[in-house]
Amino acid sequence: MVSVHSDVSAESVLAAFKIVVAGGFGAGKTTLVGAVSEVRPLHTEEALSRAGIGVDDPIAGKTTTTVAMDFGRITINDHLVLYLFGTPGQERFWFMWDELSYGAIGAVILADTRSLSDCFASVDYFEKCQLPFVVAINAFDDSPRYDPADVRIALDLGPAVPIMFCDARHSGSVKEVLITLVEHVLATSPATPDPVVSPGPPPADPPPEDPPRLGAAGFFGAPTVPTAEERWPAGRPA
Amino acid sequence: MAPADKWIDRNAGPVVRPYALTGGRTEQADGQVLDLITIVVAQDPALLGGRADLTPEEGMIVGLCQRPVTVTDLSSSTALPLGVVRILLADLIQRGRITVVPPLRPGDQPSAELLKEVLHGLRTL
Numbered sequence: 061m062v063s064v065h066s067d068v069s070a071e072s073v074l075a076a077f078k079i080v081v082a083g084g085f086g087a088g089k090t091t092l093v094g095a096v097s098e099v100r101p102l103h104t105e106e107a108l109s110r111a112g113i114g115v116d117d118p119i120a121g122k123t124t125t126t127v128a129m130d131f132g133r134i135t136i137n138d139h140l141v142l143y144l145f146g147t148p149g150q151e152r153f154w155f156m157w158d159e160l161s162y163g164a165i166g167a168v169i170l171a172d173t174r175s176l177s178d179c180f181a182s183v184d185y186f187e188k189c190q191l192p193f194v195v196a197i198n199a200f201d202d203s204p205r206y207d208p209a210d211v212r213i214a215l216d217l218g219p220a221v222p223i224m225f226c227d228a229r230h231s232g233s234v235k236e237v238l239i240t241l242v243e244h245v246l247a248t249s250p251a252t253p254d255p256v257v258s259p260g261p262p263p264a265d266p267p268p269e270d271p272p273r274l275g276a277a278g279f280f281g282a283p284t285v286p287t288a289e290e291r292w293p294a295g296r297p298a
Numbered sequence: 299m300a301p302a303d304k305w306i307d308r309n310a311g312p313v314v315r316p317y318a319l320t321g322g323r324t325e326q327a328d329g330q331v332l333d334l335i336t337i338v339v340a341q342d343p344a345l346l347g348g349r350a351d352l353t354p355e356e357g358m359i360v361g362l363c364q365r366p367v368t369v370t371d372l373s374s375s376t377a378l379p380l381g382v383v384r385i386l387l388a389d390l391i392q393r394g395r396i397t398v399v400p401p402l403r404p405g406d407q408p409s410a411e412l413l414k415e416v417l418h419g420l421r422t423l
Contacts, residue, residue: 072365074399075412076335096423102370103379131370136419140412143335143370163333165408165416235423242417246410 074139079241080160080191082147083170084178088198088228089146090130092170095234097132097144104129104156147182157185166245167193168237170228173203176214183215192245196226196237220248316382319355324381326388332369334380337399338387339366352395356386359396366399 081089093099132144145160161167169182179195186193197211206214208223217223222240227233317324332338340363349357358376367375373383390396408416 073337073368073371074366075408076337076368077408077412077416078335100371100374101377102374103377104381131374133371134419134423136416140415140419141368142416142419143368145334159334163335165413231423235420239417239420242413242420246413246417249410249413 072139073141076141076143078143078145078160078164079238080145080147080157080164080167080186081170082157082167082179082182082186082193083198084172084175087170087172087175087178088200089170092168092196092198092226092228092234092237093130093132093144093146095229095231096238097134097142099130099132102129102131161186161189161191164191166241167191168241169193169195170226171195171197171211171215172200173197173206173211174200176211179215183217192241192248194222194224194237194241194244196224196228198228199225220244316379319353319378319382320385323385326385327392328388330388332384332387332398334370335368337366337368338372338391338396339363339399340396341394355382356390356395359383359386359390363396 081093083089090099129148130146134142134144136142145164147160148154148156167182167186169179169186171179183193183195195211195215195217197206197208199205208225212219212221212223222244224237224240226237326332340360349360352360355376355378359372362372362375369380369383369387372378372387373380376383378386387396391398
């Protein structure tokens with residue numbers, strides 16, 4: 061028997077908004093959501109039955125029969141609620157992005173400068189579905205400090221995309237990120253907006269042959285393999 | 299199987315499998331998929347004669363819908379999987395027990411006024 065383990069919220073929700081929080085594994089998405097909102101669990105059993113085909117062994121993978129994800133809930137006032145949904149990190153849940161992004165007002169991409177390439181898929185996805193987004197660089201103690209302008213170049217972001225530092229552990233910092241996002245949404249929303257069109261799940265990895273991506277990876281120290289001509293301009297040594 | 303691997307209590311998963319709650323169905327009766335933040339509300343129960351015709355799960359949903367509530371909150375509060383809640387809600391909507399609260403403005407994007415309200419709310423958080 062299913063039990064009601066959470067209280068019924070007292071307010072009447074008359075308008076609900078959602079913001080998607082994306083970023084690589086370990087970038088601090090859950091921390092960010094928890095810093096500003098009441099975190100509640102959500103079970104998405106249906107998700108796995110489709111996504112788990114060929115990936116999760118239906119017998120041995122018992123624990124995956126229910127996918128639990130957390131979401132954050134911010135009560136703005138007595139009739140307005142803002143939801144924060146973190147995107148599932150695992151590759152096989154990427155189809156969930158369509159569901160989470162549909163009707164969202166915007167997205168936060170949480171970047172970790174230690175693995176900035178984790179953001180490429182998110183940037184591609186939100187650009188394709190024309191969902192306004194901000195990039196928040198989570199300032200880990202041991203992460204290299206880069207100028208936001210450099211991160212903008214590395215992620216190949218347009219000049220209009222807000223990019224800022226944040227500390228996902230601190231509510232004040234996360235609040236600033238959300239305020240920046242909503243301001244950005246207000247500034248960019250056209251008079252007659254097009255509904256968010258889902259472009260389908262993003263690729264698991266950015267294609268390595270994509271020139272801006274290669275340059276970006278090189279910028280952050282990822283090994284760029286020189287061609288034989290670059291390595292030995294005068295001819296390959298014997 | 300080693301004794302440590304035995305699934306007991308909660309580890310064994312729900313006693314009633316999700317498909318049992320939905321009569322084996324995995325899709326909504328009306329084919330419409332309710333969004334995560336779609337708001338639903340129960341019709342006046344006095345007009346519909348109690349909850350005798352409802353399953354326990356349906357009764358739980360109708361009870362939570364006495365005030366407008368989102369699909370996400372319903373799923374979270376009942377601990378029922380999202381897909382199950384959607385199917386049960388579609389049934390209840392078809393039977394006239396639950397209605398979908400129309401969005402304040404047509405379309406997916408909120409009005410600037412509401413966004414400013416969100417902004418104000420965030421600033422005073």
